[in-house]
Every structure is written in structure tokens, then in C-alpha cells.
Amino acid sequence: MQSSLPDNAPGLRTKGVLxxxxxxxxxxxxxxxxxxxxxK
Amino acid sequence: MNGDSQIAAIPVSGKPVQxxxxxxxxxxxxxxxxxxxxxxxxxxxxxxxxxxxxxxxIAGLALGPSLLxxxxxxxxxxxxxxxxxxxxxxxxxxxxxxxQLGVILYMFLVGLELNAAQLKHKAHAAIAISHASxxxxxxxxxxxxxxxxxxxxxxxxxxxxFALFLGVAMSxxxxxxxxxxxxxxxxxNTPVGTVALSCAAADDVTxxxxxxxxxxxxxxxxxxxxxxxxxTIVFILFMLFVVKPFLGRSIGKIEHRExxxxxxxxxxxxxxxxxxxxxxxxxxxxxxxxxxLLGVVIPSESELAKNFLVKLxxxxxxxxxxxxxxxxxxxxxxxxxxxxxxxxxxxxxxFVATLGKFGGxxxxxxLSGESWRDAGVLGILMNTRGLMELIVLxxxxxxxxxxxxxxxxxxxxxxxxxxxxSPALLLLxxxxxxxxxxxx
Numbered sequence: 001m002q003s004s005l006p007d008n009a010p011g012l013r014t015k016g017v018l019x020x021x022x023x024x025x026x027x028x029x030x031x032x033x034x035x036x037x038x039x040k
Numbered sequence: 041m042n043g044d045s046q047i048a049a050i051p052v053s054g055k056p057v058q059x060x061x062x063x064x065x066x067x068x069x070x071x072x073x074x075x076x077x078x079x080x081x082x083x084x085x086x087x088x089x090x091x092x093x094x095x096x097x098i099a100g101l102a103l104g105p106s107l108l109x110x111x112x113x114x115x116x117x118x119x120x121x122x123x124x125x126x127x128x129x130x131x132x133x134x135x136x137x138x139x140q141l142g143v144i145l146y147m148f149l150v151g152l153e154l155n156a157a158q159l160k161h162k163a164h165a166a167i168a169i170s171h172a173s174x175x176x177x178x179x180x181x182x183x184x185x186x187x188x189x190x191x192x193x194x195x196x197x198x199x200x201x202f203a204l205f206l207g208v209a210m211s212x213x214x215x216x217x218x219x220x221x222x223x224x225x226x227x228x229n230t231p232v233g234t235v236a237l238s239c240a241a242a243d244d245v246t247x248x249x250x251x252x253x254x255x256x257x258x259x260x261x262x263x264x265x266x267x268x269x270x271x272t273i274v275f276i277l278f279m280l281f282v283v284k285p286f287l288g289r290s291i292g293k294i295e296h297r298e299x300x301x302x303x304x305x306x307x308x309x310x311x312x313x314x315x316x317x318x319x320x321x322x323x324x325x326x327x328x329x330x331x332x333l334l335g336v337v338i339p340s341e342s343e344l345a346k347n348f349l350v351k352l353x354x355x356x357x358x359x360x361x362x363x364x365x366x367x368x369x370x371x372x373x374x375x376x377x378x379x380x381x382x383x384x385x386x387x388x389x390x391f392v393a394t395l396g397k398f399g400g401x402x403x404x405x406x407l408s409g410e411s412w413r414d415a416g417v418l419g420i421l422m423n424t425r426g427l428m429e430l431i432v433l434x435x436x437x438x439x440x441x442x443x444x445x446x447x448x449x450x451x452x453x454x455x456x457x458x459x460x461x462s463p464a465l466l467l468l469x470x471x472x473x474x475x476x477x478x479x480x
Contacts, residue, residue, distance in 0.1 A: 019407040020168040023400075027175030031207060034182040038189060038199040 062121070066131040067138070070119045074099055074366040075358065089462045091220050093426050097455060100365030106374040106448075120370060132370060139367040140327065142360030143431055144317045147328040149353060150216055151335020152345050154241050166238035169404040173239065173422045174211040174246055176400025177393065181210030184392050191385065192446045201258040205441045208251050209433060209450060210393050214426030214458065215240040221424065221461055232414045236421040239401070243422070248332060249276075251432060252325035258439050259324055271323035276333065279316070284337035291342045301347055309338075309348065326435055361427075368430050368451065371437060376445040377452075386449040390456050397423040397457070413472050420464045429454035 081095030081102075102108060109116040120131055185203040193202050218240045227233040249272075256268030294305050313331050320330035338345050377383055401422040405415035433450050436442040442450065 017168075020172065020404070023172045023404065023407075024175055027179040030179035031182045031203075034179075034186060034203055035200055038186050038203055 063126075063130045063134055066119060066121055066126075067134045070103070070131070070135055070366050071138070071359075071363055073103055073119060074362045074369070077102060078362050078365065089466075090459055091217050091224070091426070091462070093214075093217055093220075094455065094459055096362060096365050097368070097427070097430065100362070100367075100369030101372055101374070101451070102369070103366060104369030104372055106369070106372055110375060132367075135363055135367050135370070138360060139364035142356060142362075142364050144313065144328055144331045145352060145356045146361055146364075146427075147431075148313050148331040148335040149349060149356060150244070151332040152338055152340060152349055153219075154215070154244070154336055154340065165408045166235055167242050168408055169235070169401060169418065170239040170242035171246060172404030172407075173213070173397060173401035174243060174250070176403070177210040177396025178207035178250075180392055180396035181207040184210075184389070188385070188389075188446070192443055192449075194440065194443055197441050201254075201439075201441050204254045204257055205436050205439075208247065208254050209429065209436065209442075210396050211243075211250070212247050212425050212429045212432055213240045213243040213397070213422050214424050214428040215244045216428075217426030217458060218421055218424045218461075221421070221465075225462075225465065232410075232417050235405075235410075235414075236418055239418065239422060244332075244428070245336070247428075247432075248329055251435070252320075252329050255325050255435065255439065258441050268324040272320075272325055275319060275323060275330070279333050279337050283312075283334070287338055291339060291344050295343050301344060305344065306347075309344065328431065364430075364434075368434060371434070371444070372448050372451050373444060374448050374452070376448050382445065382449070386452055389449050390453045393425075393453050393457055394423055394460075397425075413468070416468050417465065420461060420468060423457050423464075424461045425454045426458045429457075 077099035078096040081099045082092035083095070085095040085098070086092055103116070103119060105116065108119075113122075117125075120126075123129075126132075182203045185199070185206045188206065189199055189202050215237075219237060221227075222233045222236065227236075252272050253269065256265045256272070259265075259268070290305075294302065312334055316330035316334040317327035318330070320333075321327040377386060398419040400419075402415045402419035405418045406412065410418065430451065433442070433447055433454070436450075437444070437447045
């Protein structure tokens with residue numbers, strides 16, 4: 001089976017980094033929100 | 041064993057209770073039973089296309105209160121004596137110590153097997169997929185805790201501890217089980233197999249770091265959290281920048297100078313494993329983290345690493361680790377799920393855990409440029425929780441952050457998500473009309 005994962009495609013890499021950061025921020029924000037709501 | 045020759049332990053009350061020889065007898069019987077049943081169940085589950093660890097875990101559950109205890113309390117007392125004969129729980133404590141030693145050595149081996157070169161391969165994509173596959177289930181687990189906390193938690197446990205712990209428990213991937221499934225299916229050398237292994241390895245490192253922080257928060261007073269945080273960072277830096285170069289140089293010298301590994305080198309490694317484990321236990325994170333990190337910093341291509349992998353793997357996985365399965369089985373009471381609503385909650389936990397891990401990995405893999413099919417394979421593989429999840433759950437139960445009922449539900453979740461991996465992979469292969477990977 002061939003993986004379609006590109007190693008160094010610059011465009012995809014930028015898009016990947018942005019998506020990665022977006023997911024990370026969204027996830028952390030969700031956890032903080034939950035802790036805020038549930039802690040009350 | 042002859043009771044006359046035994047030395048009775050006299051407690052403060054003055055009544056003679058469990059003798060030392062009885063404890064040894066019960067522990068030996070427990071170990072022998074769980075090893076034997078584990079072998080039988082592993083064979084059965086292997087025939088069903090499941091990883092052997094499933095059989096071993098179920099053997100532990102079968103010998104505990106969930107099955108043997110429910111069928112025949114007399115039979116289970118041959119293994120675990122009733123409270124009137126063992127009021128201090130000496131047998132359970134002894135099994136726990138053996139189990140902990142087994143898990144510490146096992147995590148050292150997992151660290152040792154973690155090939156840094158493999159991590160470097162497509163490292164950016166692997167780390168991005170891995171982190172996303174932690175963040176998404178972590179966040180979904182935290183959201184789920186809003187519902188589960190009032191239902192299943194002890195009021196003495198803070199919501200923050202509960203939510204963070206549930207988040208970590210949802211995010212675990214079992215690197216060793218995943219590696220085993222990939223090898224069994226001859227997928228380990230395929231590109232998608234390599235990415236999956238790299239992701240799982242990165243997952244392991246990240247998840248254990250997260251767990252160490254969460255344990256710090258759970259053990260809370262704020263000063264202690266800062267101590268744990270600072271201690272963890274200092275420990276990691278010390279291992280990476282002092283121990284790793286030292287080991288690199290020392291191992292190089294030993295391997296160039298002598299034929300075979302000298303005894304002092306082997307003894308030295310054991311001392312380091314135990315010291316590293318003791319250090320992280322003292323810092324306030326679990327002992328296994330120290331052993332794992334020591335395994336990571338030992339060069340995996342060295343003769344020393346290979347020697348330990350060959351010589352230590354069998355006694356650890358065949359003899360010591362079953363004590364962990366027995367200990368987990370002793371603590372798991374599936375009977376606590378005694379009505380349909382609780383089984384419903386258990387199903388929701390399984391669904392959410394799968395959604396978070398499979399969904400998170402799938403989306404991240406797609407965003408990293410994988411095809412839908414490969415992203416699906418990665419999602420299915422990353423949802424394998426296996427033994428790692430049980431280790432995390434036992435830590436949660438020890439800390440009191442999860443109740444025995446939630447512990448039982450999460451153990452079932454760990455089993456189900458691990459068991460669904462192989463059939464789900466086959467389904468995906470059939471659906472995409474690809475040749476089905478054979479079992480090796």
C-alpha cells in the first residue's frame with residue numbers, strides 16, 4: 001500500500017502547520033472552557 | 041506448606057493473622073493461574089485475529105471478582121484470601137508490588153524499543169497527527185466529564201482533576217500492541233504502518249508527559265504542582281542532556297573494549313532503571329515514567345539495548361506482567377455495572393473514546409495530506425488502547441480520581457477499542473477492495 005503522505009511539499013506543509021496549530025488551540029480552548037464551566 | 045513451620049506475624053492487636061508463608065503461597069498460586077489462563081486465552085483470541093494481550097487481560101479479569109468471584113467465592117479465596125484471613129490485604133499488596141515492578145520493567149523495554157530514527161521519519165507529519173490525535177480525544181473526554189462527573193465521581197475529587205484525568209485516559213494509544221498488530225498483519229514496513237508507528241511513539245511520549253502533569257494536579261496543593269512541574273522538567277532535561285550523552289559514551293567504550301557485556305554494565309543498567317523510577321515516584325509522577333525515559337535515552341541500536349530486549353523481554357512479559365493483569369482483574373468488578381443505564385454509560389464512553397481518537401487521527405491525517413483510506417487506517421490503529429490504558433486507569437484508581445465503577449467501565453472501553461482494531465482494519469481493506477494483509 002502506498003501512503004500519500006508528502007514529506008516536504010511546502011504548500012501542504014504550511015497548510016498542515018496551520019491546521020495543526022488550529023486544532024491545538026481549539027482543543028486547549030475547549031478544555032479550558034470545560035474546566036471553567038465544570039469548576040463552578 | 042506446613043503451618044507448624046511458619047512464623048506467625050503478630051499484629052498490634054496481638055491476634056495471630058496471615059502468616060508469611062500463606063502470603064507467598066497465595067501469590068504463587070495467583071501468578072501461576074493468571075499465567076496459565078493467559079496463555080490459553082491468548083491462543084484462543086489469537087485464533088480470532090486478536091492481539092494476545094486481550095487474552096491476558098481477560099484472564100486477569102476472569103480470575104477476579106468479575107467472574108471467578110461471582111461463580112465461586114470459595115475458589116477465588118484460594119487465590120485471594122478473604123478479609124478475615126488477610127485483614128491487611130497482604131496478598132493484594134504483594135501482587136501489586138510484583139505488578140508494579142513488571143510494569144516498570146515493561147515500560148523500560150517500551151522506551152528501549154522506541155526507535156528515534158523511526159520518529160525522525162516523516163517526523164513533522166507524525167508529530168502533527170499524533171498531537172491532534174491526543175488533543176481531540178482529550179478535549180472530547182473533558183467535555184464528557186461534564187456529564188460523567190455528577191454521575192460517577194466521588195464529591196471529594198475536584199472537577200479539574202476528574203476532567204483532566206478523563207482527557208488523558210481517552211487519549212492513550214498502546215504503542216506496543218499497535219506494533220504487534222502491524223507486525224501480525226505484515227503492515228509494519230508499509231508507509232502507512234511506519235507513520236502509524238511513529239505517531240504511536242510520539243503519542244506515548246506526549247501522553248506520559250501529560251499524565252505526569254495531570255498526576256501533579258490531582259495530588260494538588262498548588263505548591264506541590266509547581267514542584268512536580270519543575271521536577272519533571274529538570275528530570276527530563278537531566279535525562280536528555282546528562283544521562284543520554286553519558287550513556288552514549290559509556291556504552292560505546294564498553295562495546296568497543298570487551299567481548300560481550302560485562303556484569304557491571306548490566307547491573308548498572310538495573311540500578312539506573314530502579315533509580316530513575318524512584319526519582320519520578322519521588323517527584324510525584326509515576327515510577328514508570330522514569331523507567332520509560334531511561335529506555336528512550338539508551339541508544340536503541342546499541343548491543344546493550346539489544347541484549348536487554350532479548351534477555352529481559354521474556355521474564356517481564358511472561359512472568360511479571362501477568363501479575364499486573366491479575367492485579368487489574370482483582371480491582372475490576374464488572375458486577376458494579378448492575379443496571380442497563382450503567383451499561384448505557386459504558387457504551388457512551390466507548391463511543392466517545394472511539395470518536396475522539398479515530399476522528400482526531402483521521403482529520404489530522406487528512407489535513408497532513410493522507411488519502412481517506414490511509415487516514416482511515418491510521419485512525420483505526422491509533423484507537424488501540426490496550427495495556428497502556430490499563431496502566432493509566434490503575435494510576436487513576438490509586439489516586440482515587442476515578443471510582444471503581446468508572447474504572448470497570450474504562451477497562452471495558454480499553455478492551456473493546458483494542459479488540460475492534462483488527463476487524464475494523466479488515467473491514468476497511470474489504471471496503472476499499474485492497475488485498476487483505478495476511479497474518480504472519
